Amino acid sequence: MSKETIKFLDNIEISCSENTLIIQEKPLKNSEWILMHLVLIGSILLGITALCIALFLPFAEISLLSILLALMFLLSAIAPLNGIFFSSMFIFGYRAEITFKGDMPRYRFRSGLFYYSKILDGERNIVIAPVSSRGDWGFCAYITAKTFLKYLLPSVPCLTILSPRMVGSKRAARKEADEFSALLIPFNVSVEFHRNWQKCSCTKG
Numbered sequence: 001m002s003k004e005t006i007k008f009l010d011n012i013e014i015s016c017s018e019n020t021l022i023i024q025e026k027p028l029k030n031s032e033w034i035l036m037h038l039v040l041i042g043s044i045l046l047g048i049t050a051l052c053i054a055l056f057l058p059f060a061e062i063s064l065l066s067i068l069l070a071l072m073f074l075l076s077a078i079a080p081l082n083g084i085f086f087s088s089m090f091i092f093g094y095r096a097e098i099t100f101k102g103d104m105p106r107y108r109f110r111s112g113l114f115y116y117s118k119i120l121d122g123e124r125n126i127v128i129a130p131v132s133s134r135g136d137w138g139f140c141a142y143i144t145a146k147t148f149l150k151y152l153l154p155s156v157p158c159l160t161i162l163s164p165r166m167v168g169s170k171r172a173a174r175k176e177a178d179e180f181s182a183l184l185i186p187f188n189v190s191v192e193f194h195r196n197w198q199k200c201s202c203t204k205g
Contacts, residue, residue: 006183011093012162016187020099023161027093036090043083050077088112089163096161098143098189107143107159118159126184128177129194131164137173138166141180 005015011026027033054073094111109116120143128141141162162180167173174197181191 004186008180008183014183019101020097021187021189022095022097024095025093025163027091033091036087039083040087040091043080043087047077047080085114088114094163109160125190125192126161127192127194128181130173130196133166136166136168137170138164139173139177140164
């Protein structure tokens with residue numbers, strides 16, 4: 001397939017070259033850029049602090065309590081990864097790739113400090129699901145697949161194709177989700193809408 005590029009919104013570009021589908025988001029260029037930097041720095045500091053405490057406790061006092069506290073802080077050091085993941089995505093943008101070769105496509109994801117690659121076991125659909133926050137509605141897109149990232153980043157839908165984006169009303173979110181799905185049709189990608197679209201009574205149009 002010859003290279004074809006489609007612009008979706010102002011910061012999303014969808015392209016396909018040979019057997020590789022690429023969905024790329026450009027980094028922020030507004031005031032949210034500063035906020036995301038603060039989130040990134042704060043998340044890194046929290047993670048390092050919790051990790052240092054976890055490593056220091058067993059050496060300070062060898063006891064069952066210190067070991068349990070060390071394990072607790074070690075687990076808490078994983079939590080800031082969600083903040084690092086999301087903030088780096090907004091600061092640097094992201095690039096999701098799916099290379100289709102036979103029945104074992106490969107998924108690649110690059111976003112700031114993160115790079116992840118996984119061979120998908122069999123054909124997978126791209127799922128478009130609704131998201132909501134404080135009365136606003138939007139949508140995201142991902143591939144359903146078992147991965148250890150789900151345990152490290154529980155709030156991140158794996159494997160990310162389109163990061164959560166707020167649109168406004170339920171109807172507007174579904175309309176934009178339909179437009180995104182339509183853009184993927186020329187690339188011969190299987191797309192399905194999450195069952196939660198019916199639960200939130202979103203309709204086309």
